[in-house]
Each structure stands twice: as structure tokens, then as C-alpha cells.
Amino acid sequence: MAVVLDSSEINRALKRIAHEIIERNKGTSNLVLMGIPTRGAALSTRLAKVLSDLEGQPVEHGTLDTTMYRDDLRGSAPRTLAKTEIPAGGVHEKEVVLVDDVLFSGRTIRAALDALAEHGRPKSVQLAVLIDRGHRELPIRADFVGKNVPTNRSERVSVKLVEIDGADEVQIEGRP
Amino acid sequence: MTTHLLSIKDLTKENALNILDTAEELARITETPVKKLPTLRGRTIVNLFFEDSTRTRISFEAAAKRLSADVINFSAKGSSLSKGESLKDTALTLQAMGADGVVIRHPASGAAQRLADQKWMTGSVINAGDGTHEHPTQALLDAFTIRQHLKQSQGDLSGLRVAIVGDVLHSRVARSNVHLLEKLGAKVTLVAPPTLLPVAVESWKVAVRYDFDEELNEYDVVMMLRVQRERMDEAFFPSEREYSRRFGLNGERLSKLSKDCLVMHPGPMNRGLEISADSADSSKSVIVDQVRNGVAVRMATLYLLLGGN
DSSP states (O other): OEEEEEEHHHHHHHHHHHHHHHHHHHHSSEEEEETTTHHHHHHHHHHHHHHHHHHHSSSEEEOOGGGGGGGGTTSOOOOOOOOOOOOOOTTTSEEEEEEEEESSHHHHHHHHHHHHTOOOOSSSSEEEEEEEEOOOSSSSSEEEEEEEOOOOTTTTEEEEEEHHSSEEEEEEEEEO | OOOOOOOOGGGGGHHHHHHHHHHHHHHHHHHOOOOOOOTTTOOEEEEEEESSSSHHHHHHHHHHHHHHHHEEEESSSSSSGGOOOOOOHHHHHHHTTOEEEEEEESSSTHHHHHHHHOOOOSSSSEEETTTTTBHHHHHHHHHHHHHHHSSSTOSSOOOOOEEEEOOOOOOOHHHHHHHHHHHHTTTEEEOOOOSSSOOGGSSSSOEESOOOOTGGGGHHHHHHHHOGGOOOOOSSSOOOHHHHHSBBBBBHHHHHHHHTTTEOOSSOOOTTBBBBBBHTSTTTHHHHHHHHHHHHHHHHHHHHHSSOO
């Protein structure tokens, strides 16, 4: 098992992503972060904190469950639903940043775009991920990436976060 | 989860809680402007109703449509069923039409089980009431409603005392509720005249009372059952007036219930018989919530049965 990011590297990556988000959107006033459960939601809460510390004003953030919009539900056991929480200000006409832990096939993000569209028409949708491991099956790319990690399809990227797993660490499993 | 939902007895406590938790999320989503989810797009669900129903059929239809499934309504009146077509031939027809799920209501106990066991068709079977046997989705929506009001929509129903009052003998709702409430940790008391209790009631894990007024103030939930006159071909009680006086929920009994006690009824109500109009319309009544929650619970059931493989 190879460690790709440790705790301090994860924090540094989030800080850099926060700066890039501010730079791209010229501040955070019209920004909404939407985390994709489970670990993307935890990351978006952290990112919101970093952003509000940097800019000195709170940043709207919520969670977006993509389960009911997935195109790969058939052929596997039904997934348990996670919470969707849209911030009070909604997503309509906002600069929305989707936040997830790992970008792989892109199918989760496609489902997230569909789910998001049900709640309004954002001014723009951007994507922030902690790890981009490649192997896209759809024309989707991330705007903000913590770390690009070339992987083999058979490998597994395991993201652990303090909020859920008790420790911060990103590992690759199944690498010889 | 299994392929079919035939009875509460088939479910584990975890299965039941999973349905309730899923329904909770779906209820939250459908409260927002999002009324429709694409999850079951391209799936066909057949509502096969051999017995009259308003609430259950409409509720299943709404649930299926909110998940973008195609719905075919098939009722005994006005179809070949009224010409005497057998359940088998009906099932073969549904199979040929490519039904992914069949919601069946039938006057004979065990009809849903038979449809599922006989391999006449490959789709999932959901029991929407079979004779005097079970009505699992009604019990699930009742548990959902109780949990919503008394447990902040979290966990099981442990510690709650539920009275199920009236025609237990003919009630599939009561049967499903007894099994589910027990699984979820609630204590059930059946209140009914001896003539309206099933034969083997002592084998159920419930208390039995013949007097409604005993312990009336100790219940957290009072679930009134409909007097099923259409299933009664003999005299089970002397007169409707006497039944109403001894086992009906009237204004006087309503005032003796504890402060947070919920009044429930699976519908359709015989107002003035088992429940008085002021009880049905009181602030303790959650009868309208039961109907509303039915859609979310049935969406959860359809998703968990048909959403996967």
C-alpha cells in the first residue's frame, strides 16, 4: 500500500484549491460549495472553512446526493441514500463548485450535474477534487485538483478523512 | 433486501429501518421543487387491483411516477379478470408485456405469495393487501408516521406503547402492524371484542384488552381499525351503536388520551362508528400525514426492490 497524501499534504492541497477558487471567481460572494457524500461532503465543509477564513465572510455550502441520478444502479445492490442539503440561498444563478474526493470514471459527476439542475440553474458549475486518478468514461474534467495520481484500473484509491475515518490519509491499494 | 415485498414477516429489522431511512430522504427531496427523480426510467410497474382501493392504488401510482417509471393500472372491473381469467393467465400476460414490478391487491390471502412463488413472471411482486393476511406498505408508512412524530425520525420505536383497536380479525393492516411494531421495539396492545380477535392471538407478542378505557391514558399511539362490514357475514357484535360506545374513539375518550398521543386510522374511515368526526379531525390525528407519508414509503420500497439488479 502506497501513501499518496498524508494529513499535512491534504491540508496544503485544500488551501491551494481554496486560493484557486477565490482567484477564478474573484472572491466568494456568489459562491456555493456542494459536497458529494460521503467524503466529498466532509471535504466541502473543510474547504468552506478555509475559504471563509481567507475572505473573512462565511461561504455557503451544502451536500448533494447523486444516488437517484446514477446510470449504473442496475446490476448492483440498491445503494443507501445520503442527505441532500441545499443552502438557504439555493443554487440558482450561483457559482457552484462541486466537491468530491476522487475523480475516476466521471459518472458520479454526470449524476451530480443532473441532480443539481433539479434545484435551479447555476451561473456556472465547477469541479474540485482531492484526487484525479484518470480513466474517464465521459467528457468531464476537474477545475481544481489536489493531486493527479496515475493509476491502474485494478487499483483502488482509498481516501480517509478525520471526520469519517478518524485519520487523514490517501492510499493506493492493490499496487504490486 | 429481497426481490419481493410480500409480508412484514420476511423483513429483518435492518431491512425495515433501511426502508424508513430511505423514505425519509425521499420525503425530503420531494418537499423541494424536485418532484420527479429519473431513477426508474424505462421500468414498467403494473398496479394489479382485484379489490377496490383509492389510497393505496393512487399512492403507488404517484410513487412510481415520481421515480419516472411507466405505470399500467389494471383493475378487476372492466378487464378480462371480470370474465374469470385466472391469476396465472393474468401473470403470463404481464410477463409478456415486460412488467418489472407488480403491485397486487387481492381478496384472497396468499395471492401475492403465489404470484411470487410460481415463476409465472420474473418481475418483483409487492403485496398491496391480500385478504386478511398482510398489507406491508401500510404498516411501514404507519411506522414512518409514528417515528416522524415521536422519535424525530430516528432509529426504531422502542419504548412506545401502541394500541390497535377494533376489527383485528379481518384486518391485514393490524397483522402487518403487529409484526412490524414488535420488530421495531414497540409494545402493542390489541383492544377488541373477543369475537373480532383472531384464533391464535395468544401466539402473538401482544397484550389483549377487552376494555378500551383501561390504560387509555398510557398509550403513545391509538390506531383505530375500520369495521370491515364487507367481510362480515355473521354477527360479530350486537349493534353498531354498542360497538361504537365500547370500542369507538369518541370525544370523551379523546380527552382522556395522553397529551402527545397520536390518533391513527388506515382509512377509509367509518366516521361515527369506530371513530368520531371530532377525533378524526383533532390536533392529535395524523391520518392525513399517514396518506402523505405513504407516497415516500412506497417510493422507497420501489427503489429498493427495482433500483438495483
